Amino acid sequence: MHSDTTAAPPPADAAWHTRLVRADTSAGWDDRRWTSGELAPHFPAGIHPDEVVASWNLEPGAGADVEIRARDERTGWHPWQALAHWGAAGDRRSAPEHSVAAPGGDVPVIDTDILRAAPSDRWDAVQLRVTLHDRPAASTPPLRLAAVSFTAPGASVTRESGAPGAPHALTVPPLSQRAYPARDDLGGGGPGWCSPTSLTMVASAWGVEGLPATPEDTPDGADPRVPGVARAVYDSSYDGTGNWSFNVAVAGEWGLDAVVTRLPSLREAHALTRSGIPLIASISFREGELPGADYATAGHLLVIRGFDARGDVLVADPANPGGEAGLRTYPRDAFDTAWSHSRRTVYLITPSGRALPPAGPAAAW
Template sequence: MRDLRRGSTMWLVLIVDRARVALTRFTVPSVSGDGWTSDEHPIGFPATQLVPSWTARTPPGSWIEVELQAVTAGGRRTRWYVMGRWSEHGEPRTSVAGQGDGDGDVAVDTFVARQPVSAYRVRVRACGPGARVEELAVLASALPAPPPEGSPPSGLEPVELDVPALWQHAHAGHHPEYDGGGANWCGPAATAMVLAYWERGPEDLAWVGAGCPAPAVDHAARGTYDSSYLGTGNWPFNVAYAGTYGLRGFVTRLRSAAELERLTAAGIPVVASLSFKERELPGAGYSTSGNLIVVTGFTAGGDVRVNDPAAPDGRVRRVYPRAAFEHVWLRSSGSGGIAYVLHPPELSLPESDGNW
């Protein structure tokens, strides 16, 4: 479980006529010495949040650090903020709390600006031998409230991707040192489902213990655990974990269910982050301050097919009404449409409007 409210009320979020989102992917050369720093990258609109994500390989004893520096609307550069220290082996695998100042703060994995920013630079440091970044992306966004009417169905053929269904509550009490066990493992369960769909995943599972219904979920919990946040819901850490098994990926914001339809129609399941009260999402049967689910397709009528690992009755495969799903997912009091996309590097993504 990821509490989407954590850190989200500290700064003013700019409300604009429509969602403004830009995802930029950077080519990172071999990182050594003082590391690699991008050129100053203009965003093209006043942004209020920045989220980097990456895939990397870090042999034992090595790790990477990812930092961001924003440029205010007046052209002044902020200081550098640490957005994550990552090792696929842990030690370190941590966000960095307590970085707030007059320009903004880091809420786990998101730089939240006090005032809108116009540009940024990203920096990567490699520590130890052999660490390399395979893919680096930065999401810049400003959030509106979603349109109350939602988006109409796209008219695409209905689809249901054959994503294995994994239930986080089947892991209750497992390895509580990683965010308390199964009740909080929506992120690891969602990531493990997508890895299994792409026929990827870990082999070193003997340590999980006998009788586990899906050892890959326990492994993903260990592999995504953020030792500062004390949780497994760090979005970039889930992407980076999947990257250790050959997938590429990024965190982005989508503007509508129609964009989800385009991705699932291309055979790509999407992990979406949302929060809701039970009454707001018919068929859910529970309330959550933050949940990660896998969108697996759409019905002929445009409703959303999902694998929901938090389903209280164990029926992971569900269909949620399109308008209700879109509302609780896109609203700025929740995640604002946050999703992460994981795919094999040889698979081309469908055309986008700048957010993948």
């Protein structure tokens, strides 16, 4: 569950400009500190991003403080802002305390994992800064990947209809977050573990071995890895397991290439899943708005695993009673509306070095 999504319906023709920009992590080092170059979205003239989500992948055992700053094209760089205290595995991991932009504010704010522009901002670039907690033992710095995903309100578009292409279904082993009881720690236990459950499913689909497991926290018959993954992604200041950046950072520790990005439409999701890449998507909807779902949610993560011949969305949904009940089909337009609440956010997770499909003119990878 991610608290930044909302159940208030977006306009039926909502659209956003999107762009994922990957940084060069081999340059920009000064002892234990890495500073990216200027990361710019290159949106059409007059379009300025109003939200940025950062991603980082560190080698296992590396801890770091992650910062971000944005540049206003008229006034220059804003001050650096703390984005995360990323402890090595088993150590405390926290983002800044949850904050909300004040009306008329003149500085960006960090809302868990999103840097949001002030109303007066006209951003044209951002920078990331990563300061390692310890001097690297190896000659190769432990920061494997860093990226930022930009979004800006876009022009209205006509909602797509019909199938986007050939039907396909990826093999994703279904898991249920409902197998785990509520608890007082780790973001409330199973009811709040949609993100770590989805992350465990995708890691399993990629054949990742050695995921963290905590059998002592696991009910009979449930997968012991989900509580372990929940502990690994837990954000102690947010008090939850749905911090988008933290989830991809943990996947990075498993040797995967993992970023948060936002996609322009379901067509891009189709292109990625057809190439063999399952996606973890952030959705929200009110009761009855997503046919086939037996719940409503202000923020939920699930796995997109393909599309049927009508273009409807095949998912592995962790909010299920167990077993094959997690493999569901959601109607295309209703799913897209639910997904639009997060600006079509996904975790894009692949084995290191795996090629992505060719990107179209609107693609965000």
